[in-house]
Amino acid sequence: MARRRVGNPLALGVLSCLLERPMHPYEISTTLKERGKEQSIKLNYGSLYSVVDSLHKHGLIQAQETSRDGRRPERTVYAITDDGRAEFEDWLAELLSTPVREFTSLEAGLSLMPGLPPDQVAALLETRAGRLRAEIDHIEAMHTAARGQGLHDLFLIESIYRVHMLTAELDFVTRLGQDIGSGAMPGTKSWQRIHELRSDGVSMEEIFADPVRYLGEEGRALLPPDHAN
Amino acid sequence: MARRRVGNPLALGVLSCLLERPMHPYEISTTLKERGKEQSIKLNYGSLYSVVDSLHKHGLIQAQETSRDGRRPERTVYAITDDGRAEFEDWLAELLSTPVREFTSLEAGLSLMPGLPPDQVAALLETRAGRLRAEIDHIEAMHTAARGQGLHDLFLIESIYRVHMLTAELDFVTRLGQDIGSGAMPGTKSWQRIHELRSDGVSMEEIFADPVRYLGEEGRALLPPDHAN
């Protein structure tokens, strides 16, 4: 994190609140929750307080007053600085303009997919598709409700984006599950066969040593594991 | 992370290597890299060694031998245990079947988007679209090359998924940028106006106190910030 002095996106949420008026950390957290920002920015107390400390240390916010009611914990009210305002604008512009590589768990799963037999993978992807459909329906019901309250799509935009991406994932997963299940996916036969061989006690090294013997012509594709990645 | 004894997906990559044969950590890292898995599973040395330790501590892998050549660092070779094999299958099945909520930086950006004026946001989204197109072209060129080497799509699946999702993002971002730029997005007028008022020194609180006065009828939508989220 050479670029940003504070790297957690929660810090951007903190700055966005302080842009309106000075607040203390707990108030920031409730404000973000009220506005549904915790749906798009991960928020937990441990991170909130350390992020606020860090923003303070770097001069992006400043402590205004420290008060206490009776014996309740101290509250420190923070205000944004000019430096903080500049950082907010620059950071937000970067988030919108610049894609960053994010590692998702489905990508990890897909890349290791051959570790399970194809019929099982097809079933698992079908299960995922069902869950995605449920999730999409759930979010869309909330959108309908929110629009009924007169809320602009502008304030739902991150959630609309989420539905858009979940739908794309659903398309992919549905198609892939079908292609694997039906055997339309090239290589599925070998994939299946390797799992059969392995449960008969043949080691990976034996199969790799002479794939054509174990897998027939399809096995030739395994010869140079020459990923041009 | 109550579920998995070791939470980092890198641990699944480690297990997948040891499923083939025992290896030492550095060999695991080169194997994962050779196969292009570091494109889909974040891999860095610090994490690798702590993940291996953790797998060992939890009995999912076991140390086989510790050797050293001359004065070179020690190498510990690890083998997977039956427990590790079970964990691998169960975890991989979960990754494929169960969507998890992942917070992306674009979602964070979109949710705070009104913090910049609409014309600037439209321009930033256009910039992003261009970068996404470049990224997609780049990955597709690699696919073409890999297929030319006789590689099955099966071994490119995570990368094909990535292109699918990048394309979905590109669609969304392109459309949103146009809608905001053209003013077709409802609420854009108020959004613009708020930024004008703010740079004239009007505070957020004043605007929220009487939105209709500052923004006309469109401002009425701001009255109950009643996110049904």
Next chain:
DNA sequence: CATCGAATACTCTACTTCGAGTAATCGAGC
């Protein structure tokens, strides 16, 4: 007016992650 759950407002610590740093060996070329 006593009680009990919800809300307020943090604190603490164990765990994870990151990536620069270290240190030896190997091989190619002059």
Next chain:
DNA sequence: GCTCGATTACTCGAAGTAGAGTATTCGATG
């Protein structure tokens, strides 16, 4: 046979993250 960059193989510490735990007050209910 010497040098220099690549490769092998990790180590270390600073920083960040998670989320359970703590302590107080408020408000509704019987």
